[in-house]
Amino acid sequence: MSLSSADVTHLESVLAQGKKPKVMFTDAAGQVAGKSGKVVALDEARDGDFVQVAFGSDQLPFSPAELRLPERGETTRAKTPRQRAPEPAAPPGPGLLPEAPKPKPTERNTPNVPETAPEAKTEAAPRKKAPRQRTAKEKHPELTVTLTYEDGDWAVAAAKGARTLVKGVQVSHAAALAMCVATESADVTDIVTEVVDKIRSEAAEEAEALRKRLEEAEARLAELGSLQ
Numbered sequence: 001m002s003l004s005s006a007d008v009t010h011l012e013s014v015l016a017q018g019k020k021p022k023v024m025f026t027d028a029a030g031q032v033a034g035k036s037g038k039v040v041a042l043d044e045a046r047d048g049d050f051v052q053v054a055f056g057s058d059q060l061p062f063s064p065a066e067l068r069l070p071e072r073g074e075t076t077r078a079k080t081p082r083q084r085a086p087e088p089a090a091p092p093g094p095g096l097l098p099e100a101p102k103p104k105p106t107e108r109n110t111p112n113v114p115e116t117a118p119e120a121k122t123e124a125a126p127r128k129k130a131p132r133q134r135t136a137k138e139k140h141p142e143l144t145v146t147l148t149y150e151d152g153d154w155a156v157a158a159a160k161g162a163r164t165l166v167k168g169v170q171v172s173h174a175a176a177l178a179m180c181v182a183t184e185s186a187d188v189t190d191i192v193t194e195v196v197d198k199i200r201s202e203a204a205e206e207a208e209a210l211r212k213r214l215e216e217a218e219a220r221l222a223e224l225g226s227l228q
Contacts, residue, residue: 002026003064008046010069011039022070023053029066036070045162147171147179149195152202173199 003011003023014021020038027033037055049061146157154176158166171179180192 001068002028003051003067003069007069008042008051008064011051012042015039015042020054023051023067024070024074025055025062026066026068029062043162044164047162050162147176149176152199 011021011023020040022036022038025032025035025037032055035055037053039051040054040059041052043050043052043061049063051062051064051067052059053062053067142160144159146159148155148157154171154173155168156166156171157164157168177192177196180188
């Protein structure tokens, strides 16, 4: 049984109290299955291996399918009851007859035959599970840089794995176009060309509107000047 969404919420509340909740590794965790660890953090993105678990001297991310909450008393060692030593037998009281002497065994001339040790049963050692190799789909990229264009402005965002490092930093048109050209991709060039044409068209319309307003303002000044 793996961690459910309610279990993840419980772990998050325990971490908020400054505690490190204990979890158990399931069979999906590979070589560490059946062992326990402590949750030290939860990544903001609830996707893939976002549960940071410390066990021994290691700290690695795991997915909810590889973890579960421990059952009551599972991680505590059961105490074995102490066995009392047998009480010595009381000596015979007065009035009891003494024990009859045991007869001495007669000596026989028997050849010394070496005792043969019983054959030791060989048990096959349990096969250890090979550590689970994470596939490429489960790994997060080390660094992701995203360039976006919205409402006439360019912005750059950067993320390391599932953690966002830089979010929405504005860059100039020239810097954005230089980044796109550096990719040397025909598809990217076509898309950027469409965006640049749109920006140029909007700028031309704005310049034409300003030019008309300037002509109207100059005409009014000329008219007012003729009245003096």
